[in-house]
Amino acid sequence: MKSHRCLHTLIQTVLILAAVVSCAPSNYDTIALASFTENYVEVSIQLEQTGAGAHVISATFTPPEGYHLYSKDIPITGVDGLGRPTLLELTSSSETMATGTLIESVEAEVPNFGPRELLVYPASAVTLSLPVELPPGNDWIEDELQVTYMACSASQCKPPVVGKIVRVRVPGAEAFDRK
């Protein structure tokens, strides 16, 4: 009887602790940098802190229903000229520095149609994340990124967006924590 009550109390304690932990503000925050829709694809770009001093810039590309985007790994001019990669890049004048390679939220696959090398993502939103090092300091600065993408279905395409410059304001590494 006593052990039963003890177990009951323990479960209650665990549940209360879990609730408290889930309500606690996260140490690692996200800053929306930009969002726009161009050539029928919604793009939202954000800066996230993924660990102490570690940040990623991520872009989520949402094509129209039934449309897919192409793998980040196909050539910029497409496969035999077909398709365009999905890319999130820093430019030569970006103050932010890449510290890793682009990571995709879903794996690209061999298409059921067209050239097999023309890898496509499943027909839904795709997020690309780029690990970055923010510029030093406490100030927010004007910076720029560039995106490339193109949406097609099995039988139709929207026009590509290639190397679109997106102007953003990013915090300096110290400013991120004080934002």
Place this chain on the structure above:
Amino acid sequence: MNKKMTLLLIALSLLACNFLFPQTERATPQPSDIQDPQPTGFTIVRLHPRDGNLQHLLASEAQKAAALGRLPVVEFDATWCPPCQAIDKAIRANNKLMLNAYAGTYIIKLDVDEWGWNNGKVQDFRFDGIPVYFKLDLEGKKTGEVIDGGAWGEDIPANIAPVMDGFFHDPTE
């Protein structure tokens, strides 16, 4: 003497025959390019902005189509568009389904990289995906009948050809 006269008469007859029955099928649409001319059945031409004003060009091409007894159709496409290129590839490969579907048409291709997309250069052609096909009247104006890749599924001839065939050869017209 008789032999010479006979040869002369044959030569004159051939010349007269050529004059009386010109080979209209050989006429090269100018200033557009003929793209992958097909042996029979239909014509494909490509227009470029350097050729002039689109409205005038379409009027001219529609007249050429009428002279050939073919249906003028504008197609917007692009080199980067896999479905557009899949259709061209099937035609180049002389896919029978596609050749039958295209029979009797005069396809006027416009590359969106050259002509733009829903801008002033393409006048009142409005579309939100390629490939897209607009039927023209004999004056080169849109009839209002349009079809795009959304009308079929995966871009293989077995899917495309029946839909295109129905669009190009609408029995109710």
